[in-house]
Amino acid sequence: MGLAAGRADPAWHAGITRVLKGWVNVTAVEASTTGVRSIEAEAVPTRFARGWHCLGLSGRFKDGKPHTVNAFGQKLVVFQSGDGGLNVLDAYCRHMGADLSRGTIKGDELACPFHDWRWGGDGRCKKIPYARRVPLRARTAAWTTMEQDGLLFVWNDPEGNPPQPEVAIPRIEGAGRDDWTDWVWQEIVVETNCREVMDNVVDMAHFFYVHYSFPTYFKNIFEGHVATQIMKGLSRPDARPPGKGPRMLGNTSVASYHGPSFMIDDLTYHYDDMDLKSVLINAHYPIDGNSFMLHSGIIVQHSDKLPGESAEAMAHKLGEFILKGFDQDVEIWKHKTRIDNPLLCEEDGPVYQLRRWYEQFYVDVADVRPEMVERFEFELDTTRPVEAWKQEVEANLARRAAAAGRQA
Amino acid sequence: MTIRADDRLLDGAPMRPLCCLRCGAGVEVRKASWEQTSVQWSAQALGACLERQAARAADGGAGGLFEGCTALRESIVRAALEGAIPVPED
Numbered sequence: 063m064g065l066a067a068g069r070a071d072p073a074w075h076a077g078i079t080r081v082l083k084g085w086v087n088v089t090a091v092e093a094s095t096t097g098v099r100s101i102e103a104e105a106v107p108t109r110f111a112r113g114w115h116c117l118g119l120s121g122r123f124k125d126g127k128p129h130t131v132n133a134f135g136q137k138l139v140v141f142q143s144g145d146g147g148l149n150v151l152d153a154y155c156r157h158m159g160a161d162l163s164r165g166t167i168k169g170d171e172l173a174c175p176f177h178d179w180r181w182g183g184d185g186r187c188k189k190i191p192y193a194r195r196v197p198l199r200a201r202t203a204a205w206t207t208m209e210q211d212g213l214l215f216v217w218n219d220p221e222g223n224p225p226q227p228e229v230a231i232p233r234i235e236g237a238g239r240d241d242w243t244d245w246v247w248q249e250i251v252v253e254t255n256c257r258e259v260m261d262n263v264v265d266m267a268h269f270f271y272v273h274y275s276f277p278t279y280f281k282n283i284f285e286g287h288v289a290t291q292i293m294k295g296l297s298r299p300d301a302r303p304p305g306k307g308p309r310m311l312g313n314t315s316v317a318s319y320h321g322p323s324f325m326i327d328d329l330t331y332h333y334d335d336m337d338l339k340s341v342l343i344n345a346h347y348p349i350d351g352n353s354f355m356l357h358s359g360i361i362v363q364h365s366d367k368l369p370g371e372s373a374e375a376m377a378h379k380l381g382e383f384i385l386k387g388f389d390q391d392v393e394i395w396k397h398k399t400r401i402d403n404p405l406l407c408e409e410d411g412p413v414y415q416l417r418r419w420y421e422q423f424y425v426d427v428a429d430v431r432p433e434m435v436e437r438f439e440f441e442l443d444t445t446r447p448v449e450a451w452k453q454e455v456e457a458n459l460a461r462r463a464a465a466a467g468r469q470a
Numbered sequence: 471m472t473i474r475a476d477d478r479l480l481d482g483a484p485m486r487p488l489c490c491l492r493c494g495a496g497v498e499v500r501k502a503s504w505e506q507t508s509v510q511w512s513a514q515a516l517g518a519c520l521e522r523q524a525a526r527a528a529d530g531g532a533g534g535l536f537e538g539c540t541a542l543r544e545s546i547v548r549a550a551l552e553g554a555i556p557v558p559e560d
């Protein structure tokens with residue numbers, strides 16, 4: 063159903079009003095007389111999620127200098143070796159503990175600023191300029207890296223296994239193409255545990271209250287290492303700045319986390335005179351248990367209505383818009399408490415099932431249980447008038463039964 | 471982190487077993503309203519789903535997003551209309 067058509071449809075409108083009412087006039091549910099609900103929270107996990115994590119635009123690391131990255135509770139160094147590849151090592155030199163990210167790149171190796179020991183991207187010390195021989199055990203921690211679609215990824219695995227091909231990050235079709243814009247990329251540090259950002263996948267109601275959008279269709283699918291959120295929403299007239307120009311009617315978003323930290327969102331904005339296609343990346347890596355680096359990136363497809371330069375301008379505008387959305391979340395996260403036992407109403411999304419899915423990345427591969435990876439679906443559909451929907455299904459079933467009868 | 475149970479499944483309706491009228495896949499279903507549906511699949515049920523098999527075959531096993539099975543969706547509506555899956559009314 064077209065968005066514009068939907069507004070005039072009385073049955074559709076009744077459905078919407080029912081959901082909206084649920085969100086706006088929440089009647090106070092009496093607390094049971096026997097007790098006060100307590101908030102429970104275990105300590106944040108001591109390990110970091112197994113999976114690919116995006117460190118941002120790869121070009122940023124190709125300026126001939128080593129870069130410091132605080133991630134997974136450690137200090138890492140990213141450097142480009144002579145072969146052009148990007149490498150990630152533990153930043154602390156195994157010789158006397160100096161910070162390699164303050165060193166210099168010399169050919170294929172990273173030279174320590176303290177005594178010039180030369181470290182290769184594989185983590186091995188290749189040379190000590192003042193020594194005849196490199197000692198035994200001169201090997202530091204090296205992370206598996208991957209460069210794709212202009213982004214640098216690092217594989218984290220507390221068990222030390224290499225990445226399995228099944229969890230590879232899919233290619234982003236528009237990235238690097240002439241008829242799409244370049245990445246507009248932003249990074250912010252958020253001072254809380256990264257589980258908060260994951261909860262966004264299922265938190266339907268907050269899109270209304272925090273982000274001023276109005277979901278009319280919402281679906282979550284968790285399966286294997288992928289968690290998906292499909293959302294169709296209307297722009298809230300009460301939140302839209304008045305003025306001329308194309309009117310944004312709403313958007314359709316199909317967003318999947320591929321593993322614990324990297325979300326690709328196929329996001330289409332519907333205007334009264336065009337559809338605007340974009341890909342939004344929402345990614346993070348943990349700095350430590352109590353902070354994470356939040357990345358957002360966007361590319362926008364060129365179109366007749368939106369040729370080259372206007373598409374670039376639009377990407378920047380949307381980038382800012384998305385950053386504003388993150389700010390709205392951050393403001394909440396900064397002040398909220400960690401809660402393992404959220405008290406949910408029937409109109410809330412599947413928070414517990416999402417966390418059950420998320421848990422797979424925090425246990426050894428051998429301890430991943432079927433319930434963490436088996437497919438689960440949660441759907442809220444207010445776009446179809448319930449009566450029409452019932453009739454359609456009845457008709458289909460009748461048709462099928464008749465066909466089966468003919469065959470028999 | 472411990473995996474916790476969703477209280478709504480204890481305080482309200484539980485997930486209920488249901489078989490797809492088309493492929494017979496046995497899943498668990500719950501409806502919180504006419505608009506809302508939850509489905510818990512097992513690996514076995516997913517293997518039985520015909521639309522799922524067709525989707526996998528169509529994308530060459532690339533593992534693209536499978537949004538859901540329309541035959542199961544209709545089976546659920548049917549079960550809801552017949553009362554096999556209860557739907558809380560407002």
Ligand code: FES
Pocket residue numbers: 155156157158159160174175176177178179
């Ligand atoms: S501490 Fe790195 S070379 Fe000595």
Ligand SMILES: [Fe+2]
Pocket residue numbers: 262268272273387391
């Ligand atoms: Fe949010």
